[in-house]
Amino acid sequence: MCTHTPKCPVAESSDREAAYVVAAHPEKGWSLLCNGLVLFEDTGELLPDGRVIAPHRPVAALA
Template sequence: MCQHQPPCPPAHSADREAAHVVATYPEQGWSLLCNGVLLFEDTGELLPDGRVIAPHRPLGAGQVVTAA
């Protein structure tokens, strides 16, 4: 799918979000990356093979994750 040089990271790589945006629909809350990943405004992702990546927003300054 990607025609960029150097090519964008593939959908299965950890840096897949660095791919170029080919279509954006801010009113619907998602963008299509050139590697086929759908990136949602809540930082969730839908990969081309149907796998879902849960939202992964960074914590704000001073916030700490605690185990329940």
Template sequence: MCQHQPPCPTADSADREAARLAAHHPEQGWSLLCNGVVLFEDTGELLPDGQVIAPHRPVRIVSAA
């Protein structure tokens, strides 16, 4: 699917989010990556095989002083 050199990470790679944007729709809250992954603004993902990856936002840690 990817024509870039070097090729983008595949959809089943751990670094799949590093693929280049194929389409970007911030007004709708999603982007399509060149590897077929749909990346949502809440950090959730939809893989080309239909698998859903739950949002994985970083957790903010607040220390009690």
């Protein structure tokens, strides 16, 4: 799906969120990346094969 040079990371790689955004819908809270990943504003992800990656926001340090 990616036509960029250099190629964007594939959806199965650990750096998959570094791919280019091809469709952004911030009003709905999601973006489609060129590797087929749907990235949600809560940091959850939907992989092209339907698998779900749970939100992974950093945990704030306790004072």
